[in-house]
Amino acid sequence: MDTLLQQIVNGFVQGSVYAMVALGYTMVYGILGLINFAHGEVVMVGAMVALSVIQLLIDSGLPPLLILLISLIISIVVCMALGYGIERIAYRPLRNAPRLAPLITAIGVSIVLQNLAMMFWGREYHAFPSLLPNNSHMLSGAIITEVQILIVFVALGMMGGLLLLMHRTRLGRAMRAVAENPSAAVLMGVNINGVIAITFMLGSALAAVAGIMVSANYGIVHYYMGSILGLKAFTAAVLGGIGNMRGAMVGGLLLGLIESLGAGYIGDLSGGFLGSHYQDVFAFFVLISVLIFRPSGLLGERVAERA
Amino acid sequence: MRNVLKHLSSKNRRSAWLTFVVFAIVLLALPFFTDALFGRGWVRIVDFALLYIMLALGLNIVVGYAGLLDLGYIAFFAVGAYCYALLGSPQLGLHLPFWIVLPLGALLACIFGVLLGAPTLRLRGDYLAIVTLGFGEIIRIFLNNLNAPINITNGPQGISMIDPIRVGEFSLGNTHELFGLTFPSVHLHYYLFLFFTLLVIFISLRLEDSRIGRAWMAIREDEVAAKAMGINTRNIKLLAFAMGATFGGLAGGLFAGFQGFVSPESFSLTESITVLCMVVLGGMGNINGVLLGGILLVVLPEALRHGSGPAQQLLFGKTFIDPESLRMLLFGLALITVMLWRPAGLWPSNQRRRELVTKNDSAHL
Numbered sequence: 001m002d003t004l005l006q007q008i009v010n011g012f013v014q015g016s017v018y019a020m021v022a023l024g025y026t027m028v029y030g031i032l033g034l035i036n037f038a039h040g041e042v043v044m045v046g047a048m049v050a051l052s053v054i055q056l057l058i059d060s061g062l063p064p065l066l067i068l069l070i071s072l073i074i075s076i077v078v079c080m081a082l083g084y085g086i087e088r089i090a091y092r093p094l095r096n097a098p099r100l101a102p103l104i105t106a107i108g109v110s111i112v113l114q115n116l117a118m119m120f121w122g123r124e125y126h127a128f129p130s131l132l133p134n135n136s137h138m139l140s141g142a143i144i145t146e147v148q149i150l151i152v153f154v155a156l157g158m159m160g161g162l163l164l165l166m167h168r169t170r171l172g173r174a175m176r177a178v179a180e181n182p183s184a185a186v187l188m189g190v191n192i193n194g195v196i197a198i199t200f201m202l203g204s205a206l207a208a209v210a211g212i213m214v215s216a217n218y219g220i221v222h223y224y225m226g227s228i229l230g231l232k233a234f235t236a237a238v239l240g241g242i243g244n245m246r247g248a249m250v251g252g253l254l255l256g257l258i259e260s261l262g263a264g265y266i267g268d269l270s271g272g273f274l275g276s277h278y279q280d281v282f283a284f285f286v287l288i289s290v291l292i293f294r295p296s297g298l299l300g301e302r303v304a305e306r307a
Numbered sequence: 308m309r310n311v312l313k314h315l316s317s318k319n320r321r322s323a324w325l326t327f328v329v330f331a332i333v334l335l336a337l338p339f340f341t342d343a344l345f346g347r348g349w350v351r352i353v354d355f356a357l358l359y360i361m362l363a364l365g366l367n368i369v370v371g372y373a374g375l376l377d378l379g380y381i382a383f384f385a386v387g388a389y390c391y392a393l394l395g396s397p398q399l400g401l402h403l404p405f406w407i408v409l410p411l412g413a414l415l416a417c418i419f420g421v422l423l424g425a426p427t428l429r430l431r432g433d434y435l436a437i438v439t440l441g442f443g444e445i446i447r448i449f450l451n452n453l454n455a456p457i458n459i460t461n462g463p464q465g466i467s468m469i470d471p472i473r474v475g476e477f478s479l480g481n482t483h484e485l486f487g488l489t490f491p492s493v494h495l496h497y498y499l500f501l502f503f504t505l506l507v508i509f510i511s512l513r514l515e516d517s518r519i520g521r522a523w524m525a526i527r528e529d530e531v532a533a534k535a536m537g538i539n540t541r542n543i544k545l546l547a548f549a550m551g552a553t554f555g556g557l558a559g560g561l562f563a564g565f566q567g568f569v570s571p572e573s574f575s576l577t578e579s580i581t582v583l584c585m586v587v588l589g590g591m592g593n594i595n596g597v598l599l600g601g602i603l604l605v606v607l608p609e610a611l612r613h614g615s616g617p618a619q620q621l622l623f624g625k626t627f628i629d630p631e632s633l634r635m636l637l638f639g640l641a642l643i644t645v646m647l648w649r650p651a652g653l654w655p656s657n658q659r660r661r662e663l664v665t666k667n668d669s670a671h672l
Binding site for chain 1: 370376426427429430431432433434436437438440441442444445448449451452576580583584587588591628629632633635636638639640641642643646647650651
C-alpha cells in the first residue's frame with residue numbers, strides 16, 4: 001500500500017467536506033462580514049436529523065438509496081429552516097450593532113443547539129447506518145471506498161452548481177451585489193433581507209449535505225461533532241481568503257490535504273519527536289505561515305475591515 | 308470603583324468617603340456572609356469569579372481598548388498556570404516560592420503575548436481572530452502531548468499536588484485563626500485574589516486615561532488615522548498583547564496555586580470564548596461593564612446549576628430535563644437575549660454609547 005497516495009486520497013475526501021462547510025462560512029461572511037459561529041452546529045443537526053430519519057425508515061423495506069435520498073431531503077429542509085431561523089432571530093436585529101454583538105449571539109445559538117441536540121439524541125456516540133455498499137477499490141496502491149468516491153463527486157458537483165448559481169443567475173448576481181455594496185444594492189432594487197435569508201439557507205443546505213457525508217464516511221454521529229468540524233471549516237475559509245467562494249473551496253481541499261499529510265509525515269519531519277496528535281498544530285502552523293505572507297488568505301483580494 | 312474615585316474629587320467628599328468605607332467593609336466581609344448564607348462552596352465560586360474578572364480585564368485591554376479580537380486568550384492563563392505548576396510541584400521536583408513563580412509566570416505569558424502579537428501585526432479583524440484561536444489550540448495541544456518522549460507536562464492527566472501559595476510558614480492552603488476569627492483556605496485566597504483584582508482594576512483605570520490607552524482606542528477606531536497621527540501602531544499593538552497576556556499569566560499562576568491541580572482541559576477554546584463573552588456582554592472597553600459581565604457569567608451558570616433541578620421539582624414535581632444541559636441551554640439563551648436587548652453590552656462605555664447613536668447614520672446596511 002502506498003502511504004503517500006493513501007494520505008492524499010484521505011485528505012481529498014476530508015477536504016471536500018471541509019470545503020462544503022467552509023462555503024457556508026464564507027458566503028455569510030462575504031455578505032454580512034460576520035463569523036457565523038453556529039454554522040458547525042447546523043452541520044451536526046443535519047447529520048442527526050438524517051440519522052433519525054434513517055433509523056425510522058431502515059426497517060420499512062424501502063431500497064437503501066431511496067432512504068438515503070429521503071433523509072437527505074428532510075435534513076436539508078430542516079437545516080434550511082434552521083439557518084433561516086438563526087438569521088432571523090440572532091443576526092437580523094443586530095445588523096447595525098457593534099461588530100462583536102452578533103458574534104456573542106452566534107456563540108449563544110451554538111450553545112443552545114448543542115444542548116438541545118444533547119437532550120434529543122443523548123450524549124452517546126451513535127453508529128450511522130451504512131446504506132451504501134461498503135465496497136472499496138484499489139487506486140494504484142491506495143484504498144478508496146465507494147462512499148468516499150461519492151463524497152468527492154457530490155461535493156465537486158455541488159460546488160460547481162454553486163459557482164454557476166453565483167455567476168449565471170439573477171439571484172447570484174444579487175448576492176454578489178449585496179456582498180460588494182449593500183446600500184448600492186438596495187438602490188438597485190435588490191431585496192436585501194431576502195438575499196441574506198437565501199444565503200443562510202443555501203449555506204445550511206450545504207452544511208446538511210456535509211453533515212451526512214462526514215457521518216457516512218466515519219460511521220459515527222455525536223452531538224459535539226459540529227464544533228470541531230466547524231472550527232476546521234472556518235480555518236479553511238480563512239486559509240483561502242474569507243468572503244471568497246473559490247477561496248473556501250481551495251482552502252478546504254488544501255486543509256484536508258495538509259492535515260492528512262501532516263498526520264502521516266509529521267513524525268518523520270520532526271525526527272520522531274512529534275507524533276500524529278500534532279496534526280492540528282501542523283494545520284494551524286501552516287495557516288499562520290500563510291497568513292503572515294498573505295494577510296488576506298490565498299485568494300482573498302479585498303481586505304474587509306468593518307469597524 | 309471609578310465612580311468612587313470621581314466622587315472623591317467632587318464637593319461631596321464626606322458622603323463619598325462613606326460610600327467608599329461601606330464598599331470596603333462589604334468587600335472584606337463578603338466571604339463570611341457568603342459562607343453563612345450560601346455555604347462554603349459559594350465562597351469558592353466567588354474566588355473563581357475574581358480570577359475570571361482578572362482574565363476579563365486582561366482581555367478587555369486587547370479586545371475592548373485596542374479592538375484586536377483575540378479568541379485564544381486562555382493560552383496565557385495556561386502559560387501562567389503551567390509555569391506555577393511546573394516550578395512548584397513534585398512534577399519536576401522544583402518547589403520555588405510563589406513570589407518567584409508568580410511574576411515569572413506573568414513574564415512568561417507576556418513573552419508569549421509578544422510572540423503571538425509580532426507575526427499577526429499585519430492581520431486585520433477576523434483573520435486575527437482565527438490566528439489567535441489557532442495559537443490557543445496549539446498551546447493546549449502541546450500541553451496535552453508533552454508527556455512523551457520526555458514527560459514535561461504529564462499530558463492529559465495534568466499536574467497535581469501543586470504547592471499552595473505560602474509566605475514563610477503561613478500557607479494559604481490551611482485554615483488559620485487570626486484576630487479571633489477563623490479563616491479557611493478559601494477565605495484567605497479570596498483576600499489574595501481581591502488584592503490582585505483591585506490592582507488589575509487600578510492599572511486598567513490608569514491605562515485607560517493614559518497616553519497609551521488613548522493610543523489603543525485610536526487604533527481601535529481607525530488604525531490608518533492613528534498611524535497618521537504619529538502613533539507607533541506596531542509597538543502599541545504589541546503592548547496591548549503583552550499587557551493583556553501579563554494579566555492572564557498572573558491569573559493563571561493564582562489559579563494553579565489555588566486549585567492545586569492543572570490539566571489541559573481547563574484551557575479549552577470554550578474558556579477563551581467564556582472570557583470573551585464576559586467582556587462583550589458586560590460592555591467592551593468599560594471596566595464597570597467588564598466587572599459586571601465577569602460576575603454574571605460566573606454566578607449565573609452556578610446558580611442555574613444549583614437552581615434548575617429543584618426548580619423543576621417545584622414546578623412539575625419531577626426532574627424533566629437533565630439540570631446540567633438545561634443550565635447550558637439557559638446560559639446560551641441568556642447570551643442571545645442580553646445581546647439582542649443591549650447590543651453594546653449591559654454597561655457600555657460612554658464613548659461606545661455615543662458612537663452607537665451616530666453610527667446609525669453611516670451604518671453599512
